[in-house]
Amino acid sequence: MSQPINIRKALKSFRYAGVGMYDLFRQENNAKIHLIAAALILIAGIWFEISTIEWCIIVIQIALVWSAEAFNTAIEKLADTVTTDYHPSIKIVKDVAAAGVLILAISAVIVAGFIFLPKVLEYLN
Numbered sequence: 813m814s815q816p817i818n819i820r821k822a823l824k825s826f827r828y829a830g831v832g833m834y835d836l837f838r839q840e841n842n843a844k845i846h847l848i849a850a851a852l853i854l855i856a857g858i859w860f861e862i863s864t865i866e867w868c869i870i871v872i873q874i875a876l877v878w879s880a881e882a883f884n885t886a887i888e889k890l891a892d893t894v895t896t897d898y899h900p901s902i903k904i905v906k907d908v909a910a911a912g913v914l915i916l917a918i919s920a921v922i923v924a925g926f927i928f929l930p931k932v933l934e935y936l937n
């Protein structure tokens with residue numbers, strides 16, 4: 813028979829995830845850069861009064877990059893737990909995980925360009 817939903821357990825999981833998010837942005841250099849970039853984009857969004865659909869796209873892009881950074885950090889920590897000695901497989905694991913972040917970061921920059929570049933050009937004219 814299926815188990816009933818355990819609200820207390822779910823709330824505990826939220827708390828652990830919150831601690832993970834705090835650790836991510838407090839300890840990881842790249843995560844701090846992504847946090848500052850997101851803050852600047854949010855300020856630009858308010859300044860240029862972007863539309864609801866543009867806000868949705870920006871929020872999705874920020875979430876994708878942050879999420880990829882979180883998974884990348886988790887993989888790095890796990891790899892370092894396995895060994896801190898040089899290992900060719902660990903190199904591939906870390907490089908590929910970092911590539912996952914880079915792909916989404918590039919996509920975020922392109923999307924930001926599509927949204928903000930016309931507004932910046934119009935503002936400058």
Ligand SMILES: Nc1ncnc2c1ncn2[C@@H]1O[C@H](COP(=O)(O)OP(=O)(O)OP(=O)(O)O)[C@@H](O)[C@H]1O
Nearest residue numbers: 840841888895896897898899900902903906907910
């Ligand atoms: N144990 C290892 N074996 C082989 N190569 C490694 C190993 N650890 C790190 N590397 C190489 O060094 C690169 C940087 O790894 P590192 O763990 O320092 O990541 P980072 O992105 O600098 O993150 P952080 O500064 O958060 O630790 C990896 O992408 C990989 O190419």
